[in-house]
Amino acid sequence: MAFNLVKILEAIVIVRTIRLTIYLDEIKTFRIIMESVKCLLSPFWSILTVLYSIFVIYALTGMLLFGGMITADTEAIRNNDSTPSNWGLVNFNDFASSLVTLFTLMVVNNWFITVEMYTILWGSRSVLIFFVTFYAIAVLVGLNIIVCFAIDMYSAIRRLDLEQTAHEEKLYQLAL
Numbered sequence: 071m072a073f074n075l076v077k078i079l080e081a082i083v084i085v086r087t088i089r090l091t092i093y094l095d096e097i098k099t100f101r102i103i104m105e106s107v108k109c110l111l112s113p114f115w116s117i118l119t120v121l122y123s124i125f126v127i128y129a130l131t132g133m134l135l136f137g138g139m140i141t142a143d144t145e146a147i148r149n150n151d152s153t154p155s156n157w158g159l160v161n162f163n164d165f166a167s168s169l170v171t172l173f174t175l176m177v178v179n180n181w182f183i184t185v186e187m188y189t190i191l192w193g194s195r196s197v198l199i200f201f202v203t204f205y206a207i208a209v210l211v212g213l214n215i216i217v218c219f220a221i222d223m224y225s226a227i228r229r230l231d232l233e234q235t236a237h238e239e240k241l242y243q244l245a246l
Contacts, residue, residue: 102231106224113219121212128204129168135200136162139191160184175201176208 094100140161162168175181185201 098231102224102228105227105231106220109227110220110223114216117212117216117219121208121216124204124208124212125169125172128172128200128208129162129165131200132162132168132171133165135197136188136191138163140187157183157187160187172204172208175204176213178205178209181205 094104140158140163159167160171160174162171171184175184181201185198188197188201189195
């Protein structure tokens with residue numbers, strides 16, 4: 071009984087917190103941001119689908135090329151001072167690990183350590199083709215398009231809001 075009461079109280083707190091967003095709509099900047107997010111949902115899903123497709127292609131290719139090369143006790147991790155000891159988790163051994171590895175590469179989180187680790191294990195610098203093409207496609211194109219859409223949508227909504235405010239002020243002056 072006490073467990074159900076706690077869950078009900080948690081639900082009430084969450085609902086009351088969500089109600090606060092009604093009041094946040096009165097703040098002009100927050101309203102512009104929320105309108106931008108609403109307008110971004112449709113094109114954003116399209117772009118995320120393309121980015122996910124890029125991730126799937128590179129994850130499967132990485133699993134094919136590098137699958138099973140890295141384990142927790144791989145020499146390239148243990149004998150290299152620049153590689154953290156838990157960096158063996160950044161691998162292409164399975165699909166989930168591949169997606170996490172590609173995400174760390176996309177956000178440029180110590181990507182040089184990952185690339186160096188695979189270059190040592192591969193024994194050739196030709197592995198750089200895989201990582202550089204992923205960086206060019208996912209980061210330079212995909213991620214920047216998402217950021218550009220967000221900035222463009224925000225500026226468009228802000229411009230419309232400024233025009234509406236100017237129009238309302240003209241109407242108010244005419245009414246006087």
